[in-house]
Every structure is written in structure tokens, then in C-alpha cells.
Amino acid sequence: xxxxxxxxxxxxxxxxxxxxxxxxxxxxxxxxxxxxxxxxxxxxxxxxxxxxxxxxxxxxxxxxxxxxxxxxxxxxxxxxxxxxxxxxxxxxxxxxxxxxxxxxxxxxxxxxxxxxxxxxxxxxxxxxxxxxxxxxxxxxxxxxxxxxxxxxxxxxxxxxxxxxxxxxxxxxxxxxxxxxxxxxxxxxxxxxxxxxxxxxxxxxxxxxxxxxxxxxxxxxxxxxxxxxxxxxxxx
Numbered sequence: 027x028x029x030x031x032x033x034x035x036x037x038x039x040x041x042x043x044x045x046x047x048x049x050x051x052x053x054x055x056x057x058x059x060x061x062x063x064x065x066x067x068x069x070x071x072x073x074x075x076x077x078x079x080x081x082x083x084x085x086x087x088x089x090x091x092x093x094x095x096x097x098x099x100x101x102x103x104x105x106x107x108x109x110x111x112x113x114x115x116x117x118x119x120x121x122x123x124x125x126x127x128x129x130x131x132x133x134x135x136x137x138x139x140x141x142x143x144x145x146x147x148x149x150x151x152x153x154x155x156x157x158x159x160x161x162x163x164x165x166x167x168x169x170x171x172x173x174x175x176x177x178x179x180x181x182x183x184x185x186x187x188x189x190x191x192x193x194x195x196x197x198x199x200x201x202x203x204x205x206x207x208x209x210x211x212x213x214x215x216x217x218x219x220x221x222x223x224x225x226x227x228x229x230x231x232x233x234x235x236x237x238x239x240x241x242x243x244x245x246x247x248x249x250x251x252x253x254x255x256x257x258x259x260x261x
Contacts, residue, residue, distance in 0.1 A: 035070050036077035042068070043078065047087050047098055054100035058088070084222040085251040118156065121164075125151040126181050128170065135167050138232045138243040148173040150188075153218055160219050162248040172197070172241065188242060197235040199242075205230040208250060215247055224251045 031038055046052045058064070064075045079096055082088040089099045131139070131147045139147070147167045154162040166188065168178055177184045177191050184191060189199050211219070211226045219226075226247050233242040 035068075036074045036081065039064075039068050039070060039074060039078040040081045043082060044085075044087060047082075052098050054098050056098045057094070058096045058098070060095070081223075085224055086222075087251070120155050121183075122153045122155065123150070123181075123183055124153055125149070126179065131167065134230060135243050138240050139167075139169050140240070141169070146170055148179055150178065161252055162246060163215055163218055164244060164246050166242055166244040168242055192235065192241055197239065197241050199233050200235055202231050202233040206255060211247070211249075219247070219249055221249050222251065224249055226250060227253055227255065229255075 033041075043052070043058075052058075058079075059067070061072055061075050064070075065072055068075070070078075079088060083090065083096075086099060088096050090096050127149055128146050129149045130144045131141055133143050135141075135147060136143045136145060141147070148170055150166045150168075152164045152166075153160055154164060168188075172195065173179050176195065178188060192199060207228050207230075208225045209228060211221055215221070215226060227250050229244075229246040231242075231244045231246060232240050233244070235241045
């Protein structure tokens with residue numbers, strides 16, 4: 027038995043159109059039917075259609091062209107490689123270092139490093155931008171005994187990034203494990219990332235060196251309306 031959808035009608039309609047766009051059934055540049063046609067198709071009021079379209083415009087899926095109508099915006103999902111953090115490119119990706127500080131480890135960070143809950147770790151907090159637009163908030167953590175006296179503890183950007191520093195410590199990055207979840211953003215996240223009312227994708231990433239030693243734990247937060255996570259795994 028299917029449970030009734032209790033969301034307001036405009037959210038149901040927005041979800042339907044959003045799903046079509048993400049599936050490629052409404053490709054970039056496609057003009058949406060008229061309001062009258064949408065009212066008929068979805069069995070809703072004119073007001074509901076306008077509210078649904080406003081939501082999708084706010085999320086970046088649709089755009090209005092004066093005198094022509096509403097179109098699917100040509101927006102490709104961001105796929106960011108790790109190297110974008112420490113080798114910014116003009117007009118492309120760059121990051122702003124927001125904070126470097128010692129802080130108490132949360133339970134998940136402590137467990138990742140095998141520390142006691144609340145033990146102190148080093149945190150580097152950064153904001154990733156694409157063409158000047160904020161797209162990801164990143165907090166990376168390191169055990170103090172590892173980071174002390176290295177560029178990781180410095181207040182400036184690191185040439186070559188953390189992988190270079192870890193390699194010089196004879197702790198090269200070998201692999202990482204991601205735990206991916208979704209939730210609504212905190213006030214800080216919504217503000218720094220200039221988010222509409224959408225969930226965020228949260229990646230908890232632990233980086234390991236030789237001997238399965240954890241050397242870095244990161245929390246990566248990005249707007250769900252901007253990103254597509256892509257993985258290649260062996261069969």
C-alpha cells in the first residue's frame with residue numbers, strides 16, 4: 027500500500043519536474059509547457075505551478091527568458107577532484123582558508139583516529155569556490171602529534187596541499203573511505219554557501235596511509251542542487 031504524499035502540492039510538482047531534469051528527460055535548453063498546460067498536466071492551480079517553478083528557479087534548475095518562457099538551465103553538476111584544493115586555476119576552482127585552529131575532536135573524528143572523544147586535533151576550515159561562487163565547505167582534521175611543526179599547522183595556504191606535507195612525513199595518502207549522507211544545512215552552511223532551501227550532501231572522508239593508518243579526516247558539505255557524486259568501483 028502506497029503512503030499518501032503529504033507534501034504541499036507545489037513541492038510535489040517541483041519534485042516531479044526536478045526528477046525529470048536530473049534524469050535527462052528535460053535536457054538543458056528545453057522550454058517548459060505553458061502554465062495552462064502544466065495546470066492541466068499536474069491537476070493543480072495556477073498559483074501552485076508558479077510556486078513550484080519559483081522553487082526550481084531558486085535551486086538553479088530553471089531560468090526565465092523575458093517574453094519567451096521558462097527553460098531548463100544549462101547547469102552541469104560539479105565534480106571536484108582533490109587537486110582543486112591546492113592548485114587553484116584562474117576562472118575555475120579556488121579556495122579561501124577560513125580558519126586553522128586546535129579543537130576538540132567530535133566522536134566520529136576521534137573514532138577515525140583512534141582517539142578518546144574530546145581529545146584535541148588540528149582543524150583546517152576552507153571554502154571552495156568555482157568562478158567566484160561558493161560551492162563547498164570543508165573541514166579537515168589531523169592528529170596533533172602528526173601536524174605539529176608542519177605546514178598543516180600554519181595559518182596560510184599550503185603549496186601542494188596536505189598530500190605533499192603527508193608525503194614528506196613518510197605518510198603518503200593511499201586510499202580514502204567516504205560515508206555519504208544528506209541533511210538540511212546549518213545556519214552557517216546555508217550562509218557561507220548561499221544556499222536556497224535545499225538539503226546538503228555531507229561526505230565524511232577518512233584518508234589512510236601505509237599500514238591502514240588514518241592521517242586525515244574531512245567533512246565536506248555541498249549543496250545537493252549543485253553536485254553529483256560519481257564513483258568507479260570494481261565489479
